[in-house]
Structure formats: C-alpha cells, structure tokens
Amino acid sequence: MVVASTTTTTTTTTIRNEKEQAVGGVPVIDLSRKGPQVRELILKACEDYGFFKVINHGVPKDAIARIEEEGFHFFAKPASEKRKAGPANPFGYGCNSIGFNGDKGEVEYILLHTNPLSISQASKAISTDPTTFSCAVNDYIQAVRDLACEILDLIAEALRVPDRSVLSSLVRDVDSDSLFRLNHYPPPGTDYKDWSTSRHHHRHRIGFGEHTDPQILTVLRSNEVEGLQISLDDGVWVPIPPDPTSFCINVGDALQVLTNGRFRSVRHRAIANSCKPRLSIIYFGAPPLHAWISPLPEMVTPQRPPLYRPFTWADYKKATYSLRLGDTRLDLFRTPTSHQDAINSLNSTQPSI
Numbered sequence: 001m002v003v004a005s006t007t008t009t010t011t012t013t014t015i016r017n018e019k020e021q022a023v024g025g026v027p028v029i030d031l032s033r034k035g036p037q038v039r040e041l042i043l044k045a046c047e048d049y050g051f052f053k054v055i056n057h058g059v060p061k062d063a064i065a066r067i068e069e070e071g072f073h074f075f076a077k078p079a080s081e082k083r084k085a086g087p088a089n090p091f092g093y094g095c096n097s098i099g100f101n102g103d104k105g106e107v108e109y110i111l112l113h114t115n116p117l118s119i120s121q122a123s124k125a126i127s128t129d130p131t132t133f134s135c136a137v138n139d140y141i142q143a144v145r146d147l148a149c150e151i152l153d154l155i156a157e158a159l160r161v162p163d164r165s166v167l168s169s170l171v172r173d174v175d176s177d178s179l180f181r182l183n184h185y186p187p188p189g190t191d192y193k194d195w196s197t198s199r200h201h202h203r204h205r206i207g208f209g210e211h212t213d214p215q216i217l218t219v220l221r222s223n224e225v226e227g228l229q230i231s232l233d234d235g236v237w238v239p240i241p242p243d244p245t246s247f248c249i250n251v252g253d254a255l256q257v258l259t260n261g262r263f264r265s266v267r268h269r270a271i272a273n274s275c276k277p278r279l280s281i282i283y284f285g286a287p288p289l290h291a292w293i294s295p296l297p298e299m300v301t302p303q304r305p306p307l308y309r310p311f312t313w314a315d316y317k318k319a320t321y322s323l324r325l326g327d328t329r330l331d332l333f334r335t336p337t338s339h340q341d342a343i344n345s346l347n348s349t350q351p352s353i
C-alpha cells in the first residue's frame with residue numbers, strides 16, 4: 001500500500017506492507033516476484049509518481065562493479081587529463097556545464113551514445129585502456145537495456161496493449177538513440193576543476209538541476225551517497241534514499257506521450273551536499289531518431305482524446321536541445337484542444353482580478 005505522510009518539513013511517501021509496517025520511502029518493486037501483482041504495482045507507481053525502485057533485478061553485480069570502478073578511476077584523474085575527453089558536444093566529458101543553453105551544476109560527467117561503435121571511438125579519449133573501458137560500458141548497457149525492456153513489457157501487459165513488445169521494441173531497435181551517462185558529484189570544496197571552488201556550504205548545492213528525462217525509460221543506479229530527489233504534484237521534493245543494490249526507474253517524456261498522459265514523466269534533480277563523492281550511472285532508453293511517437297491507440301478513447309500530436313523522436317530531440325534543462329518541452333507537442341484545456345484549467349485556479 002502506498003501512503004503519503006506529512007512531516008513538519010517535507011512530505012515523504014511511505015510504503016507499507018500488508019502488516020502496515022513502513023518498509024521504505026518510495027515504491028520498491030521486487031522483480032523476482034512474477035505475476036500480475038508486479039505488473040499492477042509498476043502500473044500504479046508509473047501513474048502516481050512516474051518513479052519506482054526495483055530490487056532483485058538480475059543485473060550482474062560484476063557488470064555494476066566494473067563500470068563503477070571505471071567511473072571512479074576516470075573522475076580521479078587530473079582536470080587536464082579529463083578535459084581531453086571533452087567538451088561534451090553533447091557527448092564526451094563535461095564539467096559544470098549541462099547542455100548548450102547555459103545550465104550549470106556541481107557535476108562532472110561523461111555522456112555517451114549507446115551505439116557500440118561510438119562507444120569504442122569515445123573510449124580512446126577517456127581511457128588509457130579503451131578496450132577494458134568500452135567492454136565495461138557495453139556489458140553494463142546490455143544488462144540494463146534488458147532490465148528496461150523487461151519493465152516495458154510488464155507495462156504493456158498491465159496496460160492491456162495486445163503487442164507486449166510495442167514499447168521495448170523501440171528501445172531494442174539497432175538504431176535506438178539510447179544514451180549512457182556517468183555523473184560524478186564531488187564533495188563541496190573539492191578542487192575537481194581548474195578554477196577554485198566556493199567553500200560555502202549551501203543547503204541545496206544543485207548538482208543537476210530539476211528536469212524531466214526526454215526519453216522513454218531511465219534506469220539509474222548510484223553508489224551509497226544520497227542526492228537524488230523527485231518532485232511530487234505539490235512541488236514538494238522527496239529525497240530518494242540511496243541503495244546501490246537497487247535501480248531507480250523514471251518514466252520519461254516519450255512514455256508520458258505514448259500513454260497519452262496516463263503516466264507522468266517525473267521531475268527530478270540531484271543535490272550535491274554530501275561530504276562523500278556520489279557516482280550515478282544512468283541509462284536512458286530511447287527510440288530511433290526516425291520513430292514516430294504518439295499516444296498508443298489503446299490509450300485513446302472518446303473520454304481521453306489524444307493529448308499530444310504525433311512527432312518523430314528527432315523532432316523531440318531538436319526541441320529538447322533548443323531549450324533549458326528545466327523547461328517543460330512536452331507542452332510544445334500538445335494538441336491544440338488539449339493545450340486550450342490546460343490553459344482554461346490553469347485560469348480557473350487563478351484568482352480573477
């Protein structure tokens with residue numbers, strides 16, 4: 001059972017088991033428990049939060065350990081060495097600067113396309129042992145892609161879509177535009193860039209500013225350091241307790257469209273306050289550039305007309321990269337009627353002057 005409880009400072013979501021004991025902070029779904037119950041839990045989490053954690057996920061420990069080691073090894077290098085793999089354009093090494101439109105954060109990262117050829121090319125600038133690096137990345141991607149696809153198949157079944165691979169086939173396509181990212185959040189005061197850092201401790205040192213992920217499904221794993229937060233409807237930020245044995249799953253914008261707004265693309269951010277370095281490893285499952293994205297026919301009824309017009313993933317990426325991190329780019333793709341409905345409902349909640 002999912003219960004929202006309010007404390008004096010924040011609202012936290014508490015999950016209670018059948019005996020009404022609190023067992024965690026967000027929906028935690030055990031993927032080893034097959035059957036309709038798991039599908040229904042995933043469905044509810046995607047509708048209510050656009051976010052959940054999975055345990056017993058089947059991703060080999062060894063694949064996780066190898067990519068984590070490669071990540072820490074790279075970020076421990078001198079700034080001048082790391083810069084040889086940058087600047088991120090959008091792929092490669094980036095430091096403090098996110099995207100092309102002025103977004104900043106206390107983060108350094110490697111962003112890669114998941115195409116094995118581009119991984120092998122990029123690895124030459126990242127590692128002195130590019131084969132070991134690219135093998136670690138490829139093996140990890142393969143394992144988390146399988147996990148993403150298993151979840152997408154369960155979602156399609158729960159939505160009663162006749163073709164259970166309609167979502168996963170977009171991510172499995174050889175031309176899929178899926179991405180891989182390593183984010184490193186150094187502790188405050190660390191000299192990880194060339195210029196001196198502020199030693200002031202802010203309550204919220206923003207590592208990666210608030211945003212939604214544009215893709216279909218995000219699979220995120222971090223080390224034991226906290227930082228990830230998700231936003232609930234009322235704008236309250238909920239910290240996600242770190243758990244290196246689980247994966248965080250986010251609904252992305254494209255899945256919000258495919259489900260005609262039934263699932264929410266969750267707003268999230270990363271805070272970089274900890275005195276320990278945080279490393280997150282992220283897979284963004286995306287369709288091919290030429291794929292058309294529109295609400296699945298089963299998600300459209302006379303009562304729920306299409307909220308979004310059809311567009312290609314290439315169109316959506318273009319819009320994404322022309323905007324700031326925190327912008328709500330999905331609004332650009334709403335149908336005229338649904339856009340007007342949204343404006344009307346907003347106006348009706350504003351006091352009239």
Ligand SMILES: C=C1C[C@]23C[C@@]1(O)CC[C@H]2[C@@]12CC[C@H](O)[C@@](C)(C(=O)O1)[C@H]2[C@@H]3C(=O)O
Nearest residue numbers: 090098099100103213214320321323324325
């Ligand atoms: C500021 C930007 C960085 C970003 C592209 C964008 O213009 C807006 C979306 C950003 C985001 C957020 C989720 C992923 O981390 C990411 C790779 C993506 O697909 O969209 C980043 C983009 C990026 O860092 O290149």
Ligand SMILES: O=C(O)CCC(=O)C(=O)O
Nearest residue numbers: 181183208228269270280
């Ligand atoms: O590093 C994190 O925990 C979150 C980063 C993120 O949301 C992203 O890279 O899209």
Ligand SMILES: [Fe+2]
Nearest residue numbers: 211212213268
């Ligand atoms: Fe994100």
